[in-house]
Amino acid sequence: MKVLVIGNGGREHALVWKLLQSKNVRQVICVPGNGGTAAMADCQNMPMSVDDFEGISRFALVQGINLVVVGPEVPLALGITDRLEQQKIKVFGPTQVGAQIEASKTWAKTLMKEANVPTANWASFTKEQRDEARAYLTMTGVPVVIKADGLAAGKGVTIADTLEQAQTAVDAAFKGQFGKAGHSVVIEEYLTGQEVSVLALTDGTTTIPLLSAQDHKPIGEGDTGPNTGGMGVYAPTPLVSPELMTRIQKDILEPTVAALQERGIDYRGVLYAGLTISDDGNPKVLEFNCRFGDPETQAILPLLETPLDELLMACVQKRLDALPPIKWKSGSAVCVVMASGGYPGAYEKGKEISGIAEAEDDEDVTVFHAGTSLKRQQLVTSGGRVLGVTAIGETFDGAISKAYSAIERIEFENSYYRRDIGYRIRQ
Structure with a gap:
């Protein structure tokens, strides 16, 4: 079968990598892909925008794609599954109305209430209800969590320890810090654990x-x-x-x-x-x-x-x-992200990357590309999170040791990674 994977991050590289291990899959095409998927045998990158639903649909039909796997949340929230299913193309990923479970926190919270699913106490406010939101913050106290209602690329959550911080977060969201995603906010009980x-x-x-x-x-x-x-x-x-x-x-x-x-x-x-x-x-x-x-x-x-x-x-x-029960390997897996210096703020792109082949000399290590691209056959950085260095081992300590040993072989200018991944288990 031929599979089309939508997206260009580490998640998508991992999906392509795992799909190509199946005897049923003869080719994977990644839209738009990254430097890692570009170098894989039996994988082809297609330079197309993930929101070009018409182009993706035509391409899938012409290429005889058997399955489309959608990686990121944005095309799902915009209705890519609905568009492809109209063309009788098989898609793994919910329709636009189902994707609201991530695209709108208010919608998701309401669903959880209906289903009696345990979650934090909460209230939702629109930008026109700024005064009510401020009054609610005063009533509930701190610490408290303020969330932009819509998709904000993982940056729409503030944990406020003071009332001033909480009110500032609400005001910033309503003033456009997160664009349309912050036109309404969810104020939520802070949960410990x-x-x-x-x-x-x-x-x-x-x-x-x-x-x-x-x-x-x-x-x-x-x-x-x-x-x-x-x-x-x-x-x-x-x-x-x-x-x-x-x-x-x-x-x-x-x-x-x-x-x-x-x-x-x-x-x-x-x-x-x-x-x-x-x-x-x-x-x-x-x-x-x-x-x-x-x-x-x-x-x-x-x-x-x-x-x-x-x-x-x-x-x-x-x-x-x-299906029979899912089969898993024994042991543990650890992934450590190598990022561009400055991330999650401003960072430079285009830094040459070396040492990945040496890092993967260990058969238990796989380096997944997130923010990489090929320029004149040279692998360079193109994003904030650049690589995900993953190792598996029979024990957690063994996996983490392999991951950090592999990282030592990889180089690009101004790289940054946390040296304490897994610290909770080691405490």
């Missing part, structure tokens, strides 16, 4: 969770500084026991899919729950996402033994319940 990611596959009826993972969002070691798209991740996390995963499935994932069904939404794709696990072991939803996580995917897929294409196609064809 550790954050975990649980990505589940669903065909709209059956829901199967993948391995749990723990991301490291802040740029600084010890989880300090501003949030990023993710600076590293490990899977599975020992914080989520088999018993807790069963509880998450029964109390969170399945009721959410059932609530979507009740609204007449045929949700097929990834249902990604960002959770807080309290000190007494109770899970609550921080947010839902409508796609594979990044960088979670770079740690989960290396441990997957079941062919990925079989799982994705089963979701699309609504026969997930007929």
Whole structure:
């Protein structure tokens, strides 16, 4: 089969990499792809915008694409699945109405309330309700979380420790800091505990969770500084026991899919729950996402033994319940992100990258490209998060040691990475 993957980040490189390991997949085309996908055998980059739905649709039909896998949330929120399905093209990823579970936090919170899914207490306000939002902040007190309602590229969340910080965050959102995404905000109770990611596959009826993972969002070691798209991740996390995963499935994932069904939404794709696990072991939803996580995917897929294409196609064809249990490798996977200096603020592009081949001399190491491109056959940086260096090992310590040893072989000017990925497990 021929598969088309939409996106250009580390998540998409990992999807291509795993798809090409299947005997069923003979070619993958990536739109637009990156320097890593460009160098892969049996993969072709297609320089096309991810929101050029008409062009993507025509290309898929002409090329005889058997399955389209959508990586990022923005094209899903804009309705790429709806457009492709109109042309009878098979797509892994929810329709536009289903993607609201990530595209609108107010919509998602309302759905959770209907489904009786545990989440933080919250209230939603539009920019015309600025005074009401300020009054609500005064009533609830701090710490408190302010979230832009729409898609803000992972930068729309503020944890405020003072009332002044909270009011400033609300005002900034209403004044256009996040564009249309901040025209309305969700003010949310601050939850204590550790954050975990649980990505589940669903065909709209059956829901199967993948391995749990723990991301490291802040740029600084010890989880300090501003949030990023993710600076590293490990899977599975020992914080989520088999018993807790069963509880998450029964109390969170399945009721959410059932609530979507009740609204007449045929949700097929990834249902990604960002959770807080309290000190007494109770899970609550921080947010839902409508796609594979990044960088979670770079740690989960290396441990997957079941062919990925079989799982994705089963979701699309609504026969997930007929598949045998997913097979996983034993051990752990750790992904450490190498970023451009200055990220998540301003950073320079076009820095030459070397040492990736040497890093991958260890068969347990795979380097996933996120912000890279090829210029005159030279690999250079083109984004804030540049590489995701992933290693697997029988033990967590073994995997993390391999990942950092591999990083030492990779060079590009002004590179930055956290040296404490996985510190929670090592405490």
